[in-house]
Amino acid sequence: xxxxxxxxxxxxxxxxxxxxxxxxxxxxxxxxxxxxxxxxxxxxxxxxxxxxxxxxxxxxxxxxxxxxxxxxxxxxxxxxxxxxxxxxxxxxxxxxxxxxxxxxxxxxxxxxxxxxxxxxxxxxxxxxxxxxxxxxxxxxxxxxxxxxxxxxxxxxxxxxxxxxxxxxxxxxxxxxxxxxxxxxxxxxxxxxxxxxxxxxxxxxxxxxxxxxxxxxxxxxxxxxxxxxxxxxxxxxxxxxxxxxxxxxxxxxxxxxxxxxxxxxxxxxxxxxxxxxxxxxxxxxxxxxxxxxxxxxxxxxxxxxxxxxxxxxxxxxxxxxxxxxxxxxxxxxxxxxxxxxxxxxxxx
Numbered sequence: 001x002x003x004x005x006x007x008x009x010x011x012x013x014x015x016x017x018x019x020x021x022x023x024x025x026x027x028x029x030x031x032x033x034x035x036x037x038x039x040x041x042x043x044x045x046x047x048x049x050x051x052x053x054x055x056x057x058x059x060x061x062x063x064x065x066x067x068x069x070x071x072x073x074x075x076x077x078x079x080x081x082x083x084x085x086x087x088x089x090x091x092x093x094x095x096x097x098x099x100x101x102x103x104x105x106x107x108x109x110x111x112x113x114x115x116x117x118x119x120x121x122x123x124x125x126x127x128x129x130x131x132x133x134x135x136x137x138x139x140x141x142x143x144x145x146x147x148x149x150x151x152x153x154x155x156x157x158x159x160x161x162x163x164x165x166x167x168x169x170x171x172x173x174x175x176x177x178x179x180x181x182x183x184x185x186x187x188x189x190x191x192x193x194x195x196x197x198x199x200x201x202x203x204x205x206x207x208x209x210x211x212x213x214x215x216x217x218x219x220x221x222x223x224x225x226x227x228x229x230x231x232x233x234x235x236x237x238x239x240x241x242x243x244x245x246x247x248x249x250x251x252x253x254x255x256x257x258x259x260x261x262x263x264x265x266x267x268x269x270x271x272x273x274x275x276x277x278x279x280x281x282x283x284x285x286x287x288x289x290x291x292x293x294x295x296x297x298x299x300x301x302x303x304x305x306x307x308x309x310x311x312x313x314x315x316x317x318x319x320x321x322x323x324x325x326x327x328x329x330x331x332x333x334x335x336x337x338x339x340x341x342x343x344x345x346x347x
Contacts, residue, residue, distance in 0.1 A: 076137070076199050078248055086203040088141075094206065095166030102151075102171060111152040111174075121172055121190070122150045124183055124262075128191050131260035131317075132198065138256075142198050160277070164193040166202050179273050184257075184266030191253035191260070198252060201245045250299060254310050261319035264310035268303045271296050 068083055075082045103110075111118050129148065132138050146168035153173045160176040170190070180186040196202065258264040275296035 075204075075244075076139075076248060076252065078244060080244065082204055084200065084203050084207045086206045088203075091166045091200070091203045091206070095169070095202070099165050099167060099169045102165075102169075106151070106153045106155070106171075109153050109155045111154050113150075115152065117174070117177070118150055118152045120183075121152055121170070121186065124187050125150060125170060125190050125194070127260040127262075128187065128194055128256055131256050132194070135256060135259055138198055142200070159281075162189050162193055164190075164197050166197060179277055180270065181273070182266070184263045185270045185273075187257045187260065187262035188253065188267045188270045191257040191262075192249050193253075195249040195252035195256065196245070199245070199248055201249065204245065205242075247299075247302065250302060251306060254303065254306055255313055258310040258314040259317050261314065261317055264307055264314055267310075268300055268307070271300045271303060275300070 067085070072081045072083055074080070113119075125148070129143070133140065133143060148168040148170065151169065151171045153171060155173060156175060158173045158175060160179050161173040162171065162176050164170050170193075172186075172190075176189060177186070180189060254264055254267055257267070278296060
């Protein structure tokens with residue numbers, strides 16, 4: 001989602017642009033011309049030259065800067081400084097609100113808890129959770145007190161999507177299985193979405209939203225132009241930050257799925273399939289600069305670069321013995337061809 005403030009594989013919605021009202025000037029022959037109103041720009045300039053206004057602006061920006069600096073922390077993996085002020089309790093409340101909203105929209109299409117697909121997702125995600133609890137680099141506080149629940153949404157019309165909400169609610173849309181194709185592919189998607197929550201990317205997005213709004217307001221007051229400002233704000237701040245978070249989740253998820261004894265090399269194949277799907281549905285290769293997600297080709301390069309470490313973790317986890325046991329378990333539950341369930345196309 002991959003997720004809006006909640007990260008997912010879906011493309012996030014954007015707020016509509018503000019309409020700028022033009023002014024007109026008439027001539028004797030009835031012809032008119034239009035120009036943009038630069039009143040906002042003049043008003044902003046007046047504020048800067050007014051001593052009293054400058055004093056209040058200095059207090060506001062000084063206090064805001066202090067608040068910003070005191071709420072910086074180091075992000076996992078990349079080590080970048082990031083701004084987070086949203087408390088965990090508020091993050092969970094927002095996650096719960098989003099969960100109830102999702103249930104209203106999808107409840108009629110959610111498969112029962114005893115459906116084979118739901119049980120399969122539950123089993124795979126359980127292994128990912130167990131691996132995360134044993135990973136020394138994972139912040140265990142993100143796992144405490146969470147009631148995990150799996151939801152498989154059988155909606156053939158919906159695009160491939162999967163996400164994990166703050167509070168432990170997991171959603172996988174049935175169209176995603178055709179791209180995953182096997183357990184390792186599904187583990188790649190689930191571990192990626194799970195990694196967003198381990199890294200508190202939802203809280204980071206929520207924390208930065210007021211900052212982006214403030215910057216956008218200042219740019220509008222200074223220039224009086226909305227469209228170009230929004231494009232610059234997206235291209236220079238929002239989207240690069242989102243791509244950073246996606247890359248962090250790719251790396252964290254790959255290491256966790258490897259520790260959970262899923263084949264890390266499948267992550268490359270998964271993104272190759274996703275790249276083909278994107279090209280088929282969009283008809284052209286997307287530009288990374290204008291996307292909230294890294295280009296699939298870039299993700300494939302990253303995965304290949306990280307495979308050596310992922311394979312090392314896989315080997316250290318004694319996955320050969322576990323794999324034999326798990327295959328026997330899969331055969332007893334799903335039959336001799338457990339991956340055949342991924343051909344599911346709804347009913």
